[in-house]
Amino acid sequence: MSAGDRVGVAIIGAGVVGLAIAAELSRDRTVAVLERHGGYGRETSSHNSGVLHAGIYYSHDWLKTTLCVEGNRLLYAWADEHSVRVRRTGKLIIAQDEDQLAALEELLSAARENEVPGLELLSQRQVASLEPSIEAVAAISSRSTGVIDQMELMRSLESVAAANGASVAYKHDVRHLERSGVGFELDVRDPQGGEMRLASSVLVNSAGLAADRLADALGYDIDGEPRMRQTVNKGRYYDIVTPEKAARLQRLIYPLPHADRSGLGTHVTLDIDGGVHLGPDTEWLDESASLDYRADDVRREEFLAEARQFLPWLEAEDLMPGQVGYRTKLSGPGEPARDFLIWEDGGYVHLGGIESPGMTASLAIAGRVRELLG
Numbered sequence: 094m095s096a097g098d099r100v101g102v103a104i105i106g107a108g109v110v111g112l113a114i115a116a117e118l119s120r121d122r123t124v125a126v127l128e129r130h131g132g133y134g135r136e137t138s139s140h141n142s143g144v145l146h147a148g149i150y151y152s153h154d155w156l157k158t159t160l161c162v163e164g165n166r167l168l169y170a171w172a173d174e175h176s177v178r179v180r181r182t183g184k185l186i187i188a189q190d191e192d193q194l195a196a197l198e199e200l201l202s203a204a205r206e207n208e209v210p211g212l213e214l215l216s217q218r219q220v221a222s223l224e225p226s227i228e229a230v231a232a233i234s235s236r237s238t239g240v241i242d243q244m245e246l247m248r249s250l251e252s253v254a255a256a257n258g259a260s261v262a263y264k265h266d267v268r269h270l271e272r273s274g275v276g277f278e279l280d281v282r283d284p285q286g287g288e289m290r291l292a293s294s295v296l297v298n299s300a301g302l303a304a305d306r307l308a309d310a311l312g313y314d315i316d317g318e319p320r321m322r323q324t325v326n327k328g329r330y331y332d333i334v335t336p337e338k339a340a341r342l343q344r345l346i347y348p349l350p351h352a353d354r355s356g357l358g359t360h361v362t363l364d365i366d367g368g369v370h371l372g373p374d375t376e377w378l379d380e381s382a383s384l385d386y387r388a389d390d391v392r393r394e395e396f397l398a399e400a401r402q403f404l405p406w407l408e409a410e411d412l413m414p415g416q417v418g419y420r421t422k423l424s425g426p427g428e429p430a431r432d433f434l435i436w437e438d439g440g441y442v443h444l445g446g447i448e449s450p451g452m453t454a455s456l457a458i459a460g461r462v463r464e465l466l467g
């Protein structure tokens with residue numbers, strides 16, 4: 094990008110959502126993506142579980158639900174078309190004792206109401222034949238859940254956007270935003286540390302953890318309506334590193350979610366390369382907390398105790414601290430979970446609270462942004 098450039102659409106953020114929007118809108122508009130890091134997906138989009146979620150847990154009337162169910166289908170098709178590695182691992186949500194059966198059935202009927210395809214209630218015998226090493230009395234099987242290579246996905250989105258003529262400018266940090274008579278002016282720090290001004294007709298704020306700060310810079314009251322203020326919630330993983338034990342698990346295994354749906358409990362995920370992980374856990378952070386992506390080892394005992402409820406053979410030495418990610422939420426501690434915010438106002442599109450299943454929903458979110466822009 095050079096100073097004085099004017100584009101149809103400026104997108105802030107080259108995470109999976111910003112890139113999906115760029116691939117979509119660049120089909121018929123001039124698009125520039127501005128990203129402060131030296132490559133795509135350096136924040137949340139590369140520090141997640143890589144799961145293609147099915148849409149089981151969210152309220153029926155939420156955008157999150159519709160976009161997750163639609164995004165799941167679109168991403169499998171995209172992965173096939175663009176040679177992105179994907180595995181239809183399937184997932185089990187398990188009841189660990191008879192007392193949990195009613196809650197399991199309730200979750201199944203809520204998920205069916207969400208029109209999630211490929212769901213089935215499995216008996217103890219059926220669970221044992223699929224996953225002989227876990228302790229469960231019944232399970233919901235979700236066949237549309239899988240895992241994807243997030244970096245390859247972003248590479249494919251970036252290359253489709255670029256082939257459509259979009260420019261993706263790395264090391265371009267958006268410092269200030271203003272509305273002008275005909276659109277928006279963006280003050281950007283370039284890779285050499287200089288400042289430049291760019292103009293766009295449409296502005297898409299897909300800045301993940303920083304989306305609320307940028308909306309504030311544009312003059313919105315982020316505590317007003319719609320509420321844009323975001324909170325940060327840390328998620329840590331532990332990896333199961335004993336190969337023989339990791340090999341016992343063939344699919345994603347989740348306990349029932351917490352009653353208030355505040356978290357999914359310690360669960361097992363597989364990654365595209367065959368790694369097996371526990372987590373992520375949840376920890377609220379202050380707004381001012383710095384985001385440190387280094388692994389720490391402060392929760393081994395808690396992870397072990399929770400996982401041993403259904404993996405009784407797991408030992409402390411089977412675990413190593415894994416990656417860390419930071420969820421972007423619109424709800425705070427003790428508040429009910431909130432839907433995604435995808436909101437348009439006179440050419441400005443705000444993407445707020447794009448936590449999980451944001452990666453799964455990314456292509457569907459892009460479609461939604463196109464609809465909003467008309």
Ligand SMILES: Cc1cc2nc3c(=O)[nH]c(=O)nc-3n(C[C@H](O)[C@H](O)[C@H](O)COP(=O)(O)OP(=O)(O)OC[C@H]3O[C@@H](n4cnc5c(N)ncnc54)[C@H](O)[C@@H]3O)c2cc1C
Binds near residue numbers: 302418
């Ligand atoms: C622990 C964890 C596990 C998850 N697991 C899953 C999962 O299994 N499946 C799933 O579907 N989803 C999952 N998610 C959610 C998913 O990762 C996110 O919804 C998705 O990555 C959000 O993408 P994004 O593009 O909105 O944000 P990001 O990836 O954070 O991208 C935003 C980009 O904006 C850039 N930016 C910010 N400010 C500026 C600025 N001023 N100038 C220029 N650039 C800027 C940032 O550098 C960043 O690259 C998980 C999230 C977490 C934290």
